[in-house]
Amino acid sequence: MPERELTFAQAIREALAEEMRRDATVCIIGEDVAEAGTPFKVLSGLVEEFGSERVVDTPISEAGFTGIGVGAAMTGMRPVVDIMFGDFITLTMDQMVNQAAKVHYMSGGHWNVPMVMRTTLGATRRSAAQHSQSLHAWFSHVPGLKVVLPSTPYDAKGLLKTAIRDNNPVVFFEDKMMYKLKGPVPEDDYTIPLGVADVKREGGDITLVATSSMVQTALGAASMLEKAGVSAEVVDPRTTWPLDEKTLIESAQKTSRVIVLDEGYGRYGVAAEIAAVIAAGAFYDLDAPVKRMGAMHVPIPFSPPLEDATVPTEQTVFEAARQMCGKA
Amino acid sequence: MSVTASNPGDLAARSAAPVTEQQKWLHAYRQMVSIRLFEEQVNELYIRALMPGLAHLYSGEEAVAVGICEALRRDDYITSTHRGHGHCLAKGASPDRMFAELLGKEAGYCRGKGGSMHIADPATGNLGANAIVGGSVGIATGAAFAAKRLRTDRVAVCFFGEGALGQGSLYEVMNLAQLWKLPVIYVCENNLYNEYTHFSETTAGTILARATAFGIEATSVDGQDVRKVNEVASRLIQRARKGEGPSFLQADTYRFSGHHVGDISREYYRSKQEESLWKTERDPIKLHAAWLIAQRFADSASLDKTAAEIRNEMIAAVKFAVEAPYPSVKEVDQHVYA
Numbered sequence: 001m002p003e004r005e006l007t008f009a010q011a012i013r014e015a016l017a018e019e020m021r022r023d024a025t026v027c028i029i030g031e032d033v034a035e036a037g038t039p040f041k042v043l044s045g046l047v048e049e050f051g052s053e054r055v056v057d058t059p060i061s062e063a064g065f066t067g068i069g070v071g072a073a074m075t076g077m078r079p080v081v082d083i084m085f086g087d088f089i090t091l092t093m094d095q096m097v098n099q100a101a102k103v104h105y106m107s108g109g110h111w112n113v114p115m116v117m118r119t120t121l122g123a124t125r126r127s128a129a130q131h132s133q134s135l136h137a138w139f140s141h142v143p144g145l146k147v148v149l150p151s152t153p154y155d156a157k158g159l160l161k162t163a164i165r166d167n168n169p170v171v172f173f174e175d176k177m178m179y180k181l182k183g184p185v186p187e188d189d190y191t192i193p194l195g196v197a198d199v200k201r202e203g204g205d206i207t208l209v210a211t212s213s214m215v216q217t218a219l220g221a222a223s224m225l226e227k228a229g230v231s232a233e234v235v236d237p238r239t240t241w242p243l244d245e246k247t248l249i250e251s252a253q254k255t256s257r258v259i260v261l262d263e264g265y266g267r268y269g270v271a272a273e274i275a276a277v278i279a280a281g282a283f284y285d286l287d288a289p290v291k292r293m294g295a296m297h298v299p300i301p302f303s304p305p306l307e308d309a310t311v312p313t314e315q316t317v318f319e320a321a322r323q324m325c326g327k328a
Numbered sequence: 329m330s331v332t333a334s335n336p337g338d339l340a341a342r343s344a345a346p347v348t349e350q351q352k353w354l355h356a357y358r359q360m361v362s363i364r365l366f367e368e369q370v371n372e373l374y375i376r377a378l379m380p381g382l383a384h385l386y387s388g389e390e391a392v393a394v395g396i397c398e399a400l401r402r403d404d405y406i407t408s409t410h411r412g413h414g415h416c417l418a419k420g421a422s423p424d425r426m427f428a429e430l431l432g433k434e435a436g437y438c439r440g441k442g443g444s445m446h447i448a449d450p451a452t453g454n455l456g457a458n459a460i461v462g463g464s465v466g467i468a469t470g471a472a473f474a475a476k477r478l479r480t481d482r483v484a485v486c487f488f489g490e491g492a493l494g495q496g497s498l499y500e501v502m503n504l505a506q507l508w509k510l511p512v513i514y515v516c517e518n519n520l521y522n523e524y525t526h527f528s529e530t531t532a533g534t535i536l537a538r539a540t541a542f543g544i545e546a547t548s549v550d551g552q553d554v555r556k557v558n559e560v561a562s563r564l565i566q567r568a569r570k571g572e573g574p575s576f577l578q579a580d581t582y583r584f585s586g587h588h589v590g591d592i593s594r595e596y597y598r599s600k601q602e603e604s605l606w607k608t609e610r611d612p613i614k615l616h617a618a619w620l621i622a623q624r625f626a627d628s629a630s631l632d633k634t635a636a637e638i639r640n641e642m643i644a645a646v647k648f649a650v651e652a653p654y655p656s657v658k659e660v661d662q663h664v665y666a
Contacts, residue, residue: 025477025478027477053477058504059500059503059504059507061500061501061503061504063466063496063497063500064466064469064497064500064501064503064504065500065504066466067465067466067467067469067470067497067500067501068466068469068470068473068501068504069466069470070466070467070470071407071455071466071467071468071469071470071471071472071473071474071484072470072471072473072474072477073470074455074467074470074471074474075405075455075470075471075474075475075478076474076478076480077473077474077477077478079470094460094463094497095466095497098460098463099458099460099463099464099466099467103448103456104663104664104665104666105441105663105664106438106441106442106446106448106456107437107438107441107442107446107448107456108436108437108438108439108440108441108442108448108663109439109662109663109666110437110438110448110449110450111448111450111455111456112666113666114666143664144664144665146665167666168665168666
């Protein structure tokens with residue numbers, strides 16, 4: 001029997017539905033999550049199955065309903081808070097950074113916040129500067145939060161189920177350009193642990209560490225590189241915290257060259273942290289400085305040719321990798 | 329009148345729950361005096377440089393926390409503020425573990441990791457004090473959301489000062505609480521000063537109108553009168569427990585000390601005459617003591633005796649905290665994740 005395929009969006013929905021069937025305390029809170037199923041239609045059908053008590057539409061009050069998620073999580077629920085665009089996490093910052101992330105520690109371990117925040121990232125949707133950013137580095141910076149960046153439908157389902165069962169606040173970033181991407185997704189109840197990287201493609205000449213939206217870009221570049229005689233390994237950390245430093249360092253030690261791809265802003269970002277981890281851990285095995293590739297340091301422009309210039313592409317990654325391997 | 333089920337506020341759970349009217353109001357007296365004398369010791373610790381950091385004293389506002397918490401069940405929730413010692417004690421926290429927390433000791437409620445502004449205690453439904461002004465409005469409303477979803481008939485009381493009226497998230501959650509008919513009571517302790525600024529300089533319109541705009545039942549009460557506070561709180565709590573939704577209580581009160589223990593020269597924002605008037609005419613403990621005597625529930629000698637007993641308990645609690653060990657440095661990175 002051929003493997004079942006689902007889109008990324010269907011995999012997310014299936015994870016939510018399975019966890020909501022399994023655990024009556026799981027609920028969804030957010031803007032237009034019920035009948036509308038979100039603008040991306042990721043949640044379509046859930047309110048019909050679980051009712052409006054568990055799939056809860058809110059006013060446009062991100063700080064308010066995120067805070068309610070924190071309090072509900074502390075007192076027996078497992079809320080999945082939906083922040084439509086990742087750009088809107090700015091409105092939830094106090095609730096996430098000063099409340100959710102610190103409750104367990106500040107209380108000496110007495111209170112827990114088993115909450116998931118689902119949100120999006122990614123440019124090239126022609127949505128301009130306030131609906132296109134990839135701000136996952138901000139949450140990765142804060143102790144007490146976990147940050148998940150799935151890059152395939154398979155990973156999306158397994159990681160989201162783990163995130164919902166986790167007793168900590170977990171921020172789950174979905175690349176909104178990936179919702180229609182198809183891939184094999186088992187029907188069974190599987191989970192993927194947080195903090196375990198996945199080698200998406202094996203290679204020997206260069207490691208492309210890539211997160212979320214950049215994994216597909218890295219895989220495309222790797223195919224191009226193969227034709228140019230360069231064997232690229234693609235490693236997806238899958239979570240920025242906890243971070244699987246071992247797998248990243250081992251790949252770097254094997255290939256001796258590393259490019260880190262992440263759609264967040266390049267400066268002070270996830271790519272910088274991963275590059276530093278690899279530079280420290282694989283220093284004596286590296287043949288070149290670790291290179292970072294991320295979003296340009298500009299607000300995301302609306303005009304399509306300008307927007308396309310702000311993010312790494314298969315072509316730019318291919319060229320950078322070829323140059324690093326001395327094949328340019 | 330039986331108040332057994334609605335009175336968790338027995339400090340350190342040492343005595344049986346009060347059952348008569350006399351016992352009920354004597355217990356409220358005891359709770360208020362405990363808070364006052366707790367804060368007296370905090371001030372001492374600060375002056376003697378035994379306490380790291382700052383403390384924000386609740387003295388003068390005792391009738392609000394006690395009046396409300398005496399109407400709550402032990403399993404009801406509260407969220408508190410940076411000026412939170414009174415709320416924690418009124419909800420049933422034990423002074424020795426509170427002092428230990430204030431000194432950063434392992435025996436503290438949060439193993440010393442929270443300090444004065446973050447005392448939390450699941451055993452008494454205390455979701456935690458919060459050092460972000462208005463920072464707990466979401467948490468309290470979320471606890472009410474969970475209570476409703478899980479059908480536990482618990483209520484949540486969200487304490488905040490009038491300074492939090494400047495925070496937008498308060499209005500977001502009040503809107504949601506009313507839309508969803510959540511069992512939450514927003515208690516605005518108006519002690520007149522946002523830190524060092526009179527609230528009239530920061531607050532347009534009226535306070536109650538901010539709640540009634542959402543259709544939330546809103547009322548004000550003399551926050552120096554523990555019986556009035558208790559009466560109105562009991563009604564609002566019962567209402568919430570029956571599923572009739574959120575409410576807003578403005579308790580007019582006064583902060584006897586500065587914004588924090590180090591705020592000593594205050595004349596640039598409020599007069600000594602004003603302070604003196606509140607302390608002599610509007611002290612909630614003196615007012616309640618006079619009432620207890622007038623009702624023949626107590627005489628001044630017995631009230632003095634109670635206060636002396638409590639002072640000794642506080643001194644013993646401080647001694648316990650001072651002598652308690654600090655947590656091992658090894659645990660600095662424990663409890664980051666559950």
